[in-house]
Amino acid sequence: MKRSLRRCCSTLAVVAAMTLPAAAATQLTGAGSSFDYPFFSKAFYVYNQKNPDVTVNYQSIGSGGGIQQFTARNVDFGATDVPMNADELSRTHAAVLQIPVTLGGAAIAYNLPDVTATIRLTRQVIADIYLGKILKWNDPQIARLNHGVKLPDMPIVVVHRSDGSGTSYIFTDFLSHVSSAWKSKVGTGKSVVWPAPSAIGAKGNEGVAGQVRSTPGAIGYVELAYVIENHMPAALIQNKEGRWVACTTETVAAAAATKPDVSATSFSIVDTAGVNSYPISGYSWIVVYRDNSDRGRAKLLYNVLSWLAGPQGQDNAKSVDYVPLPRNVQSAAEATLRQMQR
Amino acid sequence: MNRDLSTRGLGRRRAMGSLGTGLALFCATLAAAALLAILGYVVVQGIGAINWSFLTQLPHPVGVPGGGVGNGILGSLIIIGTATLMAVPIGLLTGIYLALFGRGPVPEALRFLSDVLSGVPSIAIGLFAYAVLVAPLKHFSAFSASFGFMMLMLPLLVRTSEQAIRSVPQTVREGALALGMSNFRATVSIVLPTAMPAIITALLLAIARVTGETAPLLFTAFGSQFWESNPGNPMAELSLQVFTYAISPYPSWQSQAWGGALLLIVAVFVLSLGARLFLRRAMQGSGT
Amino acid sequence: MSPADRGFAAVVYLGSSLFAILIIGLFVELVLGSWPSIVKFGPAFIFSSSWDPINSKFGALPMIYGTVVTSLIAIILASFIGIMAAVFLSDFAPRWLGQPLSFLIELLAAVPSVVYGLWGLFVLSPFVRTAVGPALQKVFGWTPLFSGPIYGVGLLTAGIILALMIVPTVTAISRDVIAAIPRDLREASMALGTTKWETAIRVVLPAARIGIFGACILALGRALGETIAVTMVIGNRPEISASLFAPSYTLASVIANEFTEATTNIYISALIELGLILFFVSMIVNGLARVMIWSVRGSERT
Numbered sequence: 001m002k003r004s005l006r007r008c009c010s011t012l013a014v015v016a017a018m019t020l021p022a023a024a025a026t027q028l029t030g031a032g033s034s035f036d037y038p039f040f041s042k043a044f045y046v047y048n049q050k051n052p053d054v055t056v057n058y059q060s061i062g063s064g065g066g067i068q069q070f071t072a073r074n075v076d077f078g079a080t081d082v083p084m085n086a087d088e089l090s091r092t093h094a095a096v097l098q099i100p101v102t103l104g105g106a107a108i109a110y111n112l113p114d115v116t117a118t119i120r121l122t123r124q125v126i127a128d129i130y131l132g133k134i135l136k137w138n139d140p141q142i143a144r145l146n147h148g149v150k151l152p153d154m155p156i157v158v159v160h161r162s163d164g165s166g167t168s169y170i171f172t173d174f175l176s177h178v179s180s181a182w183k184s185k186v187g188t189g190k191s192v193v194w195p196a197p198s199a200i201g202a203k204g205n206e207g208v209a210g211q212v213r214s215t216p217g218a219i220g221y222v223e224l225a226y227v228i229e230n231h232m233p234a235a236l237i238q239n240k241e242g243r244w245v246a247c248t249t250e251t252v253a254a255a256a257a258t259k260p261d262v263s264a265t266s267f268s269i270v271d272t273a274g275v276n277s278y279p280i281s282g283y284s285w286i287v288v289y290r291d292n293s294d295r296g297r298a299k300l301l302y303n304v305l306s307w308l309a310g311p312q313g314q315d316n317a318k319s320v321d322y323v324p325l326p327r328n329v330q331s332a333a334e335a336t337l338r339q340m341q342r
Numbered sequence: 343m344n345r346d347l348s349t350r351g352l353g354r355r356r357a358m359g360s361l362g363t364g365l366a367l368f369c370a371t372l373a374a375a376a377l378l379a380i381l382g383y384v385v386v387q388g389i390g391a392i393n394w395s396f397l398t399q400l401p402h403p404v405g406v407p408g409g410g411v412g413n414g415i416l417g418s419l420i421i422i423g424t425a426t427l428m429a430v431p432i433g434l435l436t437g438i439y440l441a442l443f444g445r446g447p448v449p450e451a452l453r454f455l456s457d458v459l460s461g462v463p464s465i466a467i468g469l470f471a472y473a474v475l476v477a478p479l480k481h482f483s484a485f486s487a488s489f490g491f492m493m494l495m496l497p498l499l500v501r502t503s504e505q506a507i508r509s510v511p512q513t514v515r516e517g518a519l520a521l522g523m524s525n526f527r528a529t530v531s532i533v534l535p536t537a538m539p540a541i542i543t544a545l546l547l548a549i550a551r552v553t554g555e556t557a558p559l560l561f562t563a564f565g566s567q568f569w570e571s572n573p574g575n576p577m578a579e580l581s582l583q584v585f586t587y588a589i590s591p592y593p594s595w596q597s598q599a600w601g602g603a604l605l606l607i608v609a610v611f612v613l614s615l616g617a618r619l620f621l622r623r624a625m626q627g628s629g630t
Numbered sequence: 631m632s633p634a635d636r637g638f639a640a641v642v643y644l645g646s647s648l649f650a651i652l653i654i655g656l657f658v659e660l661v662l663g664s665w666p667s668i669v670k671f672g673p674a675f676i677f678s679s680s681w682d683p684i685n686s687k688f689g690a691l692p693m694i695y696g697t698v699v700t701s702l703i704a705i706i707l708a709s710f711i712g713i714m715a716a717v718f719l720s721d722f723a724p725r726w727l728g729q730p731l732s733f734l735i736e737l738l739a740a741v742p743s744v745v746y747g748l749w750g751l752f753v754l755s756p757f758v759r760t761a762v763g764p765a766l767q768k769v770f771g772w773t774p775l776f777s778g779p780i781y782g783v784g785l786l787t788a789g790i791i792l793a794l795m796i797v798p799t800v801t802a803i804s805r806d807v808i809a810a811i812p813r814d815l816r817e818a819s820m821a822l823g824t825t826k827w828e829t830a831i832r833v834v835l836p837a838a839r840i841g842i843f844g845a846c847i848l849a850l851g852r853a854l855g856e857t858i859a860v861t862m863v864i865g866n867r868p869e870i871s872a873s874l875f876a877p878s879y880t881l882a883s884v885i886a887n888e889f890t891e892a893t894t895n896i897y898i899s900a901l902i903e904l905g906l907i908l909f910f911v912s913m914i915v916n917g918l919a920r921v922m923i924w925s926v927r928g929s930e931r932t
Binding site for chain 2: 637639642644645648654660663710711718731733737738739741745746748749798799803807810825828841844847850851855857881882886908909912917919920
């Protein structure tokens with residue numbers, strides 16, 4: 001009995017010793033977008049190595065969850081793929097600053113086992129596929145764009161996100177811009193009613209990627225990072241200028257560069273002008289309170305966030321397949337953050 | 343030819359019996375084979391990720407090699423341990439109440455409520471734990487996760503402990519009472535130990551069930567990248583980490599997810615085995 | 631009553647009351663959370679088929695359908711396989727076979743839901759799409775149940791995954807219940823000249839049926855509430871169709887999919903109302919079970 005008691009005590013002591021260093025540093029908490037999670041985990045890790053007195057605990061519970069927790073003041077900052085609208089802002093009963101923090105693009109992945117060339121699709125064709133107007137891969141509208149490619153007589157299985165998602169928002173925003181039929185029938189949102197007769201919902205980017213990978217004839221929109229890491233074939237899309245572009249960090253950055261004055265009220269960068277722009281791109285945002293009664297904490301928060309949105313933080317984006325903010329957007333974010341009371 | 347009643351049609355009945363036994367064996371093997379298929383898949387995907395640093399280190403972001411789920415393992419132990427400590431007394435006491443004071447509208451209502459609880463989705467229970475323990479305190483905590491897990495474990499414990507106590511023969515209880523024991527002593531010293539094996543099975547099943555749960559943790563324990571042992575703070579949890587990594591795009595994280603899943607299964611395996619052995623030794627010791 | 635007895639009774643009452651308070655509290659929280667949605671949509675919520683977050687139109691019927699069908703498939707498969715396996719493990723298996731097999735089956739309960747989901751997506755659904763589905767369609771394709779395109783994901787695959795997840799519960803508890811049936815019953819039956827199999831099926835199982843039924847109800851409860859594994863293999867389409875191959879949606883899946891992204895009050899409230907409906911579905915299922923048990927017990931007394 002005594003021996004096991006002693007063993008218990010020593011185990012507890014070891015555990016306490018392990019957790020003490022963590023307790024000495026200040027821990028800031030953030031919650032929200034799962035899209036941001038890989039980028040944040042890299043960036044905050046690097047920040048902690050340079051500033052051991054601050055740790056940032058960010059958890060991906062979804063943009064909506066992030067806004068909820070931020071409004072309830074359970075976390076220091078929130079991260080969301082779609083900026084908070086007037087309704088959500090009014091519920092916080094306080095001044096909120098919103099800054100863009102990273103960029104992403106939705107690639108159109110597909111599964112055609114016997115086709116080796118990269119498929120080309122126009123924006124209108126993508127909209128028609130998702131509207132359910134084009135039902136087979138060898139439809140003349142698709143064949144017309146892909147000379148010399150033998151398209152199979154297979155039904156198109158349309159895959160979308162079943163969970164509410166910022167990627168869905170960007171994609172439906174794009175569809176609303178390029179197709180008036182989509183705009184009136186469905187609209188833009190994180191969760192919509194998908195009209196295609198063969199539409200299947202999958203959970204998360206991984207779910208859509210997995211569904212597309214295991215279903216011949218499937219097509220789906222997936223975050224850039226997934227397509228890169230899983231080496232999935234993704235379609236070339238004809239952008240507004242008529243050029244055929246693939247979804248890469250460069251083309252998404254080019255789309256962002258066409259709108260230097262992005263703000264929380266005017267943030268859409270889908271279907272932009274610019275020869276290299278990828279039409280399905282979007283920002284992701286961080287929300288933080290302007291006024292904070294705990295001045296010390298506010299200063300630490302300001303340091304972390306301005307580092308994150310600045311050149312040093314953004315440098316970490318490429319290594320995890322994320323797109324860094326354009327220089328002018330970085331400066332604008334800095335300026336917004338400087339409003340923080342600290 | 344032997345034509346008396348007991349052997350009429352014996353050949354055909356024996357054949358039916360063999361057929362039936364074969365079917366039963368097939369079913370048992372099917373269930374076990376399904377597990378082996380899933381387990382095999384997890385092992386193949388995850389065994390490569392398991393090494394000492396995986397078990398002891400904090401998670402690293404993508405691109406930084408190494409890293410592990412050490413804090414998740416600690417968190418799971420703390421959260422599930424606390425949940426068990428809370429669930430066992432409440433579950434056992436309710437089971438005893440139902441077994442001893444069994445008839446009547448109030449016990450029936452309680453049994454009904456218990457069954458209904460077992461059907462509530464774990465995410466709804468997570469929301470309840472959030473409403474009760476996180477929102478008012480404005481603070482995520484491992485304790486709220488334990489609370490949610492406790493509610494998931496209770497129906498199984500209540501139902502099985504009632505069942506187990508009921509199936510102890512009346513003669514045993516009456517014998518104890520006849521010897522002058524109070525109801526209390528009779529139940530605790532005589533009836534409960536006899537019912538223990540079934541209760542332990544249910545407890546193991548309940549622990550196994552919550553070990554793999556993720557949904558209730560999203561709004562309660564919140565998760566963490568760091569070491570944490572204070573149940574009042576956000577804490578990492580292994581199944582939550584597995585979930586987060588599994589749905590990410592990076593092969594390095596995905597293989598760590600499978601490694602974590604393998605750990606979870608092995609942990610339950612070891613726990614079940616250990617409990618069974620302990621039980622056998624305890625039963626042998628008491629001479630039953 | 632001795633003081634020990636009084637104290638004991640008090641503690642027992644305390645524990646049970648705490649249990650009751652927890653469940654009632656859960657119910658109250660669900661009602662409070664879904665009140666805005668109840669007020670706005672009324673009973674139409676249950677019978678409406680549209681789920682349109684953008685236009686704030688919410689209806690639960692397709693999800694109720696999906697939940698009921700997948701759970702039905704799961705409990706039918708799992709109770710048959712589970713009870714048969716339990717009979718084998720308790721009455722027929724020699725010790726060297728029975729113990730490891732029991733153990734393996736119980737371990738199925740330890741597999742995390744997300745692993746079931748991923749295995750289901752990458753292994754089971756292609757298997758259903760290429761092998762099981764076409765075979766079923768060849769034999770039963772004339773019924774609406776097995777008609778239509780086979781995607782691999784859908785009601786059938788979700789039902790199978792759920793069955794796998796609840797088989798351990800059915801098997802383990804049934805096995806314990808069957809083993810607890812006194813030996814004299816079996817011996818008396820065999821003395822009358824029945825075979826071992828007949829004894830197991832016609833004497834032991836009926837004697838154990840209440841406990842086994844309880845195991846099935848517990849298992850069904852788990853099937854009704856499972857989220858992550860189901861959402862990865864069901865196709866997530868809020869539509870009612872007759873075919874088991876069609877994609878569908880369950881109450882729990884919707885909540886898991888959309889809760890963390892829901893930002894408007896009415897949206898969140900509608901999702902919580904789905905949780906409340908699930909609570910009621912569970913209540914109805916258990917109520918029916920109870921009625922069946924009472925009728926069985928009643929006939930036993932004669």
